[in-house]
Amino acid sequence: MDELRALPSVDQMLKAPACSPLVERYGRLVVTEELRKVLAEIRAAARTGTAIPDGADILASLMSRIEYRDRSNLRPLFNLTGTVLHTNLGRALLAEEAIAAAVDAMREAAALELDLDTGRRGERDSHLRELLCELTGAEDATIVNNNAAAVLIALGTIGQGREAIVSRGELIEIGGAFRMPDIMERADVTLVEVGTTNRTHARDYGNAIRPETALILKVHTSNYRIEGFTAEVPGAELAEIAREAGIALLNDLGSGTLVDLTRFGLAKEPTVREAVAEGADLVTFSGDKLLGGPQAGFIVGRKDLIARINRNPLKRALRVDKIRIAAMAATLKLYRDPDRLAERLPTLRLLARRQDEIRAQSERIAPAVARVLTVHGYSVETCICHSQIGSGALPVDTIPSAGLRITGKTGGALEKLAAAFRGLPRPVLGRLQEGALVLDLRCLVDETGFIESLSQVANHGLA
Structure with a gap:
């Protein structure tokens, strides 16, 4: 006492x-x-x-x-999972130009909805419209807060109370169990399935068109692939079918890209410009995936249809703020210089890293990681591994990479190590695979910070 x-x-x-x-x-x-x-x-x-x-x-x-x-859980971490566009980790890292533009928009008042030439009220979409039309070849463009919202408002504007034809093989489910049929239901659009899971033909669409039909919906299966005995109708042919029937073609590209990814050593993905050129009346795609910007959903296409979408009362509920508009405008401007795009856009820079460069990095830092972990009973060795793009893009294609393979001597040791890594002031996230904790180094830029963070692991569950 x-x-x-x-x-x-x-x-x-x-x-x-x-x-x-x-x-x-x-x-x-x-x-x-x-x-x-x-x-x-x-x-x-x-x-x-x-x-x-x-x-x-x-x-x-x-x-x-x-x-x-x-401390906040929304704090910087080391993404060594091997998934570059990791949905749970915020997807795309913004370019320095986009970060600077966002900071300026946060710090000062900005002419978000003011036409400085006339002094009258303007439109927030005007900051992006010209850029999007230039980069996609579309007549007009608008922006909402993500691609699911883009599909929702496009369907609800064009097809409310009517029917939309979709191939059975394209009735996708995206992250968080959001399914295309559910989105169509919320848009008050009746789903008309045609074809089979693996094969859909032009005649299937033609036979399904009737007076109640408002549009054909083509959905890019960006988060899965159906292989083998398959058939699908190309966008250009669908556009012709829709045009002859006097209905619209909505092409949802999902992740969406503005450049040919093959120039960066990646597999081919349809570009937005190609979808527009094929004759789609509207094309929807994301801003925070392969495009490499902040979260957003874009709708580009016919001017009259975009005008109808902008008059939809739902548009106000789905609009984006000045910070994202500023960051997105800066991101889109980088695409005007495709030769330097991989240098300036983090998403493409990380995806384009060569395996030999990453392997050299793994050999360089392996001794330092071993010094931290061997005293706790773990073994560290370099390894060859494979990264993936993530966020539904090219789901069956992987990118050769390299990293560190960590093994433990006792049962539960790897789970304990993974938990200790997550508890660090700057967490480290890898992936548990085949009896090891693999740290894929494709996304590791700050080697010094990574080693410094690991040096604190004894204070976070491994003492």
Whole structure:
């Protein structure tokens, strides 16, 4: 009891000079709340015979609690999963030009919906319309907050209360169990399935068209492939069928790309310009996947249809703010210089990294990683592995890569290591594969920061 009486009070601790920086940074209320919890825990432990810590240890415990409470899960981490556009990790990393534009938009007032030439109210889409039309060859363009929203509003505007024809093999499910039939239902569009899972022919579409038909919906199967005995109708042929019937063709590209990926050593994906040139009346695609920008959904195509979409009351609910518009405009401008695109756009730069470059990196840092982990019973070796694009793009195609293969001697050791990596101030995420924790280094840019982060792993579950 004498020791407990000697324990400093909350007021005494708050008045201590060493506590002042915490109050200055986090506020008196937060520090007081956490200090009371620390002192209560010390009193409870003392009654079981645990020694009472001194003032310095109390302060250290207080700092640890406050920092843990204040830290955000939305903090930088090392994505060594091998998935470049990882949905759970925020997908595309923005170019420096996009980051700078977003910061400027956050810091100052901007003419978001003001026409500076006339002084009258303007449209926020105008900041992107010209760029999108230039890069895709479309008559007009608009933007919403993601591609699912783009499909939803396009379907609801053109086909509400009517029918849309879709190949059975294109009734996709995207992340989070969102299914195309569900989106169509929310848009008040009746789904008309044609063809079979693996084969759909032009006659299937033609036979399904009737007065209630509003459009044909073509969906790029970007997150899966059907192989073997297959058949699908090309976009150009679908456009001709739709045109003859006087209905619209909506081509949902999903991830979508503005450049031919083969120039970067990747597999071919249909570009937005190609879809427009084939005759699609509307094309929808994402902004934060292969395009390499912030989250957004684009709709490009016929001017009259875009105008109808912009008049849809849902458009206001799905609009994007000035920060994303600024970042997206800066991203799109990079596509005007395709020769330097891979240097300036992080998504393409990471996807285009050569395997020999990544292998040299793995050999360079392996000894440092081994020094940190071998004392805890783990073995570290370099390995050849394969990355994937992610976010539904080219799902069956992988990219040769290299990394580190970590193994443990005891059952559960790898799960324990993975948990310790996630608990680091800057977490490290790999993938558990075939009895090892594999760190694919394709996305590792900051080698020094990575080693420094790993050096703290003993304090986060491996002590």
